Amino acid sequence: MENKSPFLDTLFLLRKEGVMTIFTNLFEISKKEEENAAVYFESEFEKERLNFLSDEIPFNKDAAVWAGKVLYHSAQLYLIRKDTAKDVQKLIPRFEGRKDVSAVLSADLSLRFLPQIRDALHVADAADPVVKILDEILAQFHYSAIGSDVYPEKISWEEGLKDKTYRKLYLERIVEKKAYKLAEIPYINQLLMAEFGMYKDVFWRDLQVVTTESEEPQSGDINSTA
Numbered sequence: 001m002e003n004k005s006p007f008l009d010t011l012f013l014l015r016k017e018g019v020m021t022i023f024t025n026l027f028e029i030s031k032k033e034e035e036n037a038a039v040y041f042e043s044e045f046e047k048e049r050l051n052f053l054s055d056e057i058p059f060n061k062d063a064a065v066w067a068g069k070v071l072y073h074s075a076q077l078y079l080i081r082k083d084t085a086k087d088v089q090k091l092i093p094r095f096e097g098r099k100d101v102s103a104v105l106s107a108d109l110s111l112r113f114l115p116q117i118r119d120a121l122h123v124a125d126a127a128d129p130v131v132k133i134l135d136e137i138l139a140q141f142h143y144s145a146i147g148s149d150v151y152p153e154k155i156s157w158e159e160g161l162k163d164k165t166y167r168k169l170y171l172e173r174i175v176e177k178k179a180y181k182l183a184e185i186p187y188i189n190q191l192l193m194a195e196f197g198m199y200k201d202v203f204w205r206d207l208q209v210v211t212t213e214s215e216e217p218q219s220g221d222i223n224s225t226a
Contacts, residue, residue: 005033007072008040014071014113015044022075026091029072034065041068041109048109054165060106062097067107070137074117077130092133095140101166104143111137111144118150143170147177157187171195175204186210 006023014020041064049055073091097103118134125131138145142152143166161167171191174182182188189210196203 005036007033007068008036010072010075011037011040011068011110015109020075020113022079024079026073026076026080029069034069037068038065041065041106044109045106048105052105052165052169057105057165058102060097060100060102063095063103064106064109066093066095066097067110067141071110071114071117074114074121074130074134078117078120078124088130088133092130092137094137099140101163104141104166105169107141108144111141114138115145115148115150119148143173146170146173146182147179151181157185161188161191167191178204180207183207184210 006021006027007029010021010023038061042059042061045059045064049057070092077088077091095103095107114134115138118131118138121128121134122131135150138148138150139152142150145151161170171188173179174188174192183192183204184207189207192204192207193200193209200207
């Protein structure tokens with residue numbers, strides 16, 4: 001898909017090479033660019049679906065495009081801040097759709113990269129209002145925040161991880177990122193140990209087995225939105 005779009009070029013390069021080009025001007029994203037981004041994200045979603053071991057989770061175009069725009073604008077705001085204060089909420093809006101598993105996994109195509117941008121903004125200025133907005137987004141879409149310093153607000157893990165495909169992916173990312181604070185939540189710890197079985201030391205030797213509620217991390221560790 002050839003284009004001369006800063007928005008699309010940024011998304012393609014980031015997902016393909018793991019690097020991001022930050023343009024020195026803020027460009028308005030056209031409807032055509034959003035449509036092209038939706039086509040691209042859907043193709044990427046279909047590739048990742050092979051790891052889901054399920055074909056029951058549909059692609060959510062609105063969530064994917066929203067997340068791509070959030071990622072792009074967040075990166076731009078790392079460099080471009082002159083006269084942007086009044087537009088921050090417009091550039092990084094809240095997700096207005098239904099936040100189900102389809103939306104979470106579709107948004108993750110972009111939001112998985114957001115913690116790094118959030119951390120860069122935080123280092124530059126911990127009081128930056130953009131950091132607070134990104135923290136709220138990552139706390140809501142906490143699958144994409146696994147391994148970062150941002151954690152979800154207090155939730156029912158039994159309810160939140162009831163979808164077996166999403167639960168599998170969530171646990172796999174915890175292991176991949178070695179997210180200890182999440183892995184030491186009793187309910188999640190129990191799920192992990194059941195998955196590990198006798199091969200626990202192969203997958204995660206240093207992870208402690210949490211056997212009682214008293215061993216749960218303090219509520220502020222996991223329930224804070226940072």
